Amino acid sequence: KAGVTQTPRYLIKTRGQQVTLSCSPISGHRSVSWYQQTPGQGLQFLFEYFSETQRNKGNFPGRFSGRQFSNSRSEMNVSTLELGDSALYLCASSLAPGQGGTGELFFGEGSRLTVL
Amino acid sequence: GNSVTQMEGPVTLSEEAFLTINCTYTATGYPSLFWYVQYPGEGLQLLLKATKADDKGSNKGFEATYRKETTSFHLEKGSVQVSDSAVYFCALIDGVSGGSNYKLTFGKGTLLTVNP
Numbered sequence: 001k002a003g004v005t006q007t008p009r010y011l012i013k014t015r016g017q018q019v020t021l022s023c024s025p026i027s028g029h030r031s032v033s034w035y036q037q038t039p040g041q042g043l044q045f046l047f048e049y050f051s052e053t054q055r056n057k058g059n060f061p062g063r064f065s066g067r068q069f070s071n072s073r074s075e076m077n078v079s080t081l082e083l084g085d086s087a088l089y090l091c092a093s094s095l096a097p098g099q100g101g102t103g104e105l106f107f108g109e110g111s112r113l114t115v116l
Numbered sequence: 117g118n119s120v121t122q123m124e125g126p127v128t129l130s131e132e133a134f135l136t137i138n139c140t141y142t143a144t145g146y147p148s149l150f151w152y153v154q155y156p157g158e159g160l161q162l163l164l165k166a167t168k169a170d171d172k173g174s175n176k177g178f179e180a181t182y183r184k185e186t187t188s189f190h191l192e193k194g195s196v197q198v199s200d201s202a203v204y205f206c207a208l209i210d211g212v213s214g215g216s217n218y219k220l221t222f223g224k225g226t227l228l229t230v231n232p
Binding site for chain 1 (some may be wrong): 121148150152159160161162165167195205209218219220221222223224225
């Protein structure tokens, strides 16, 4: 079974630009979450999607947005990039409780964003 | 709100030494508890989990017991190997049942280095 796939793995942008990151969950997983990882703040929850609906959102500005498609694939977008947005962005998929999920998240390898 | 506190690193041990990484939590409900591990350049992998009080999670020689009375979930291994060198994250998730949202709260992470 293929794992969670994130693209691109690495990217470099300049301040003011925008970026879109993609995540393909494990087949059959309908819940997709996004996390930001930085040395200073650690792992912080961005948002979670289930059946194309955002169910929960972390404490990030509106520049951070996401969506989920009918095939459960998800994208997140960051507009008007700032230097502080440089981070590893991790996507995770999971089975929902109704599917027998127990809260275990399966993570991708992440997309490392550098903002210059 | 929920929070996870784990011991500050880095932790440096010799091969075959005993490992303990302390983790305590604050949660409003009855959380499930996890230890995730991140090897260099990779995403997070679930190491072990416990979903209710007094449960013991175990995997690859690592163990942790869900202690509700002390709100703790300390990670232990009797004999570490060089290959165990990684960052370890304690985490909790609230409201797994009933279709609630999957939002993991992570500790800051503990870097473990095992020397030969």
